Amino acid sequence: MTHYRVSADIGGTFTDFVVMEDNAHIYTGKVLTTPENPALGVLKGLTQLVPNLQEIEFLVHGTTVGLNAFLERRGSRVLLVMTEGVGDAYTIARGDRKELYALQYRKPQLLVERRAVHEVRGRVKWDGAILEPLHEEDFAPIVEAVRSEGFPAVAVCFLHSYAYPEHELRAREILASALPGISITLSHEIAREWREYERASSAVMNAYIAPIVERYLVSLEEQVRARGVDVTLHVMQSSGGVMTVDAARRQPVYTLLSGPVGGTVGCIALSQVTGRPNLIGVDMGGTSFDVSLVVDGRPEITSETQLEGLPLLMSVVNIRTIGAGGGSLAWLEAGAMRVGPQSAGAVPGPVCYGQGGTAPTVTDANLFLKRLGAQSLLGGRMTLDEAATAAAIHTMAAQVNLDDVAFAEGMLAITNAKMADAIRTITVEQGIDPRQFGLVAFGGAGPMHAVWLARELNIGEVIVPRFPGTFSAWGMLQTDVRHDLTRNYYFPVAGVDRTGIEGVFMELHAEGARALEAEQVAAGDMYFVRSADMRYVGQEYTVNVGVAEQLDVADVEQAFHAAHNTRYGHATPGAPVEFVNLRVAALGRLARKESRFRPQSSGSSEQTAHRLAVFDGVARKTPVLWRDDIPLGAVWQGPLVVEEDSATTIIPPGYSMRLDEWGNLIIHAD
């Protein structure tokens, strides 16, 4: 019997699949996403790619169901319950402006109107003292409002519930018994951290997407079960770990950024497999350019993020998005030539797609310079309109007195420089030197630009992984089950009660073990990572510091100074330090094996295909290799084009490429 491990990354247009057969042979596939019920696309792909669905032993998927429901504002109507006196904290949303120069500024659009925020008497103080008991009679009008106005979901956020959740728990009892079938989210169960607006916002987001994600997950599970798949379904989390469908149904908000993090997880796996500790991952698609870092083999995970200006307190792999992609448009003003950030988007898309686009995009420039071939996209199932692209470029080039080739190369030079500038700023912020990193390029357009980015940043090595177009899906097969647990613990480090801290960690540990157990992780496969959010007294923001199982407060304090030094460039040993939160990541190892690449080609393939690609104004006869035909080990000199179904890699003159034993393209300057 064959064993299959399968991942599915449900994107906006395509659902990507990676299938690992008997932990050795890997192949990929792609089907159109079925937005009305994404489960159908998943099933279709599984049926096409796996001969016998009963032989699937592990199935993980990344879903954008929740994210799309949010982005398109199609989520459930939510009624929000808050503490009497501060219900407006949600509507006020902390009062900051995200643009400095805007007289007609608009705040991010919230998910709950002010009229749907209800207050309940019951006030807990900072230390748990009850200033006013919970007035249970205050729920009667709320129950009435949910019934009469038909709210499918309720979120509850009471002051100080991160430490004292009793009132929220009682609220659920009252609401659940009066309103069977209504989705109820308690803020402390989503985010056990202080800051009432951020916690309320996180709870509201969970409530907003819960019914839709629930329907989707139930449908998917039923349908794969009906086809004989008899394993626990896993879902990718924003934190870079996976969880079971059952856990995802309870906390759907954790799946929100389920898709894009796959790429970062892939970079970590790549880092471990190939022994490269420091990587900059760049995922360039049609409209955006995502950058993520792997430093010392670890991803950058933050405990807070924002979506369209709305804060979310949850563990998230830090991915920074820059408005540059294949669809970035060239435009002119005051005699100047600009590229992006405006994008032609999916519609009309680049001129060469023939869907009505008239202004040249970065993809058009690549096509015009024959770096991209007219048949390169989607394995030749889509032919690009070279004549239309040439006309569009000629029209705009003439307006700035440039010849067409110079204009097209100029568009790419401007875009590459902007992307490199953005990556450089990120490295300055993080206090790291890009020269000590490798650049991993994936996504449809990343491998076309990677060498130029590396050149601008003085990065010595570019890695184009196997299956760059489905790299996120590949990454999902490389991860662990993960649960993040947090407790607020606001104490000065000096004179801290060691047993108190230990007690909290043990509690989180036990909670995490229970969650993993519920996901059928065997005790031997569990491991736990402890950390603490700390800061100097007087600071507002915190630095996350790893904490050893054998707690030594002095070590932790030392580690904080060191982490502060790395993050901010200085430390103040001797200055008072305080704890803010204690965290435990509970992880469950999933069985997997490294897969070495087995070259399919005999290594004797005669290269016959060529294109006249342009580099530095000169059209050169450039070999076009099909990636699957490249033999292991041989070194190829640029100029060179490597094509495969989902991506095109360009190796310009002055660079050489080889295939490593895992199937990655490794590119260096000569």
Place this chain on the structure above:
Amino acid sequence: MAAKPGDIDPITTEIIRNAFIAIAQDMNATLIRSAYTPIIYEGKDCSVALLDEDGNVLGQSAGLPLFLGNLEICVKLTAEMYGWEVFQPGDVFYMNDAYMTGTHLNDSTIFAPIFSRGTRVGFAATRAHWLDVGAKDPGGSMDSHEIYQEGVRWAPTRIYEGGKPRKDIIDLLRRNSRFGYGLVGDMNAQVAACRTGEVRFQSVLDRFGHETVAAARDEIFRQSEQLEREAVLAIADGSYNAEGYLDNDGLGSPPVKVRVRVDIVGDQMTVDLDGSAAQTYGPVNCGFAQTISAVRVAFKLLVNPKRPVDGGTFRTLTVQAPEGSIFRATEPAACQWYFSSLGLLIDLIPRALASVLPQKVASAHYGDSMVIYVAGVDPRKGNAPYLAVEPTTGGWGAYHDGDGQDALINNVNGGFKDLPVEVYENKYPVVLRRYGLRTDTGGAGRTRGGTGIYREYHLDAPATIYLWFERSVTPAWGLFGGKQAVPPDVIINPGRADERHMLKVNALALKVGDVIRTQTGGGGGYGSPWERDPQRVRADVVDGYISRAGAERDYGVVLDETLAIDVARSEALRAAMQAAA
């Protein structure tokens, strides 16, 4: 660097333009990353710029809106004092003189000339708020009346010479601060940011060569200037006026007048502040450099707001203010609260230009930072002393196609966030019992002004409070028939026998159980209230932004108990309102 026009292609120009912007961002990232005090790395009370060899802006990154383009002046003033040959390789200069830099003494400018192969090719410049520069009170004062009370004043002074720190000067800085350790840390962060700018600029020079970079600069400036000329030319010629008043100078003066005349002649805009108050005894004065910055903020709000700033920007703008006025203060005027006058000035310029830019302006916002300090000792933490400093949000002005925003930080601040109730209560012995939107405070209009807020502090321990609330004399005005907003009000012990109202106070001692209720104003309305769609008025009542009574009084929309619109009575009421107008 001399450049011949036309000897550069648009591709190189654009790459260099983006590089200038990125260099400023990298300098900013360096400063934020390595600063010691939260006011810089969290409050973003800082700015950086890369300048050319004559002090013109190549790229800049401002943390606060008010720090727009106020660094080049420091280089130019230094050259005016000592000549351009004063700048030598390895030098770093420090200055904070309020009459030169324009802001208060806490704002510390540090800049370094950049040399390449022996020639001066540019400057890297930074400004950051230092926590304490030796004022009579910690951090700064609310009641100063002479600059000498606000800290130590520095004209341009070398802190590095020939690449080496001047230990004696740095020691003098350190000794004159209550937080000398952090001061030196912040100074080093600024020097590091200058170094980042220098290294990054050098790499651009190495790649493209001086002549090409100079040609690109000239072309970039030309592009920016052309885009602004086109925008200003589109504004009808004329002379446009507006005026308003600060409540007082902080030390009990009569209202302080701010008067603005904007002249548009072709593609030139002149903002003349003649007629504004003479410099005051209290600390609401500022140096001319910062007045220019504030006018630039207002200009930027109206002209190409999304475009980055460079040396070609603001060439169409001239600012004039009489010597010895609050906007061009001279020694020994106190400057600690300089931004109150500037916040009003920034609001008045759109008001003056409203008739010719009706789609671009907004009615006035609530106006000032509305600061409350609560100070004392915390009995929960062994009587450790604490000082809680908070600006407060309020309503913003309505505009042609949108309501003003509720509860938003004021125009001279930007990324500031209110302190969460949960965090405040953990840090300080105070219960924030109520925090919410103040119904009926936004100015009525076809589009509604945003509402102000209330915030209630219940003291669990004795405390001393300081208040700086403003704009009761000139509350946020409306435009085109829109109504003015409700002004701010602070109440001590509301509803009790000892209830008191006040807006500014220095060191008021309060006891356990006392309550401070701060209330900020709303923003002005835009267009006649009776033109507002009754359904939107009703929606505002359902959401609680206005009351039923307010809907009837301010908008002429009558709602019954079920909040259904009484069409007949509403129409009659609206007709009467219109007739009376």
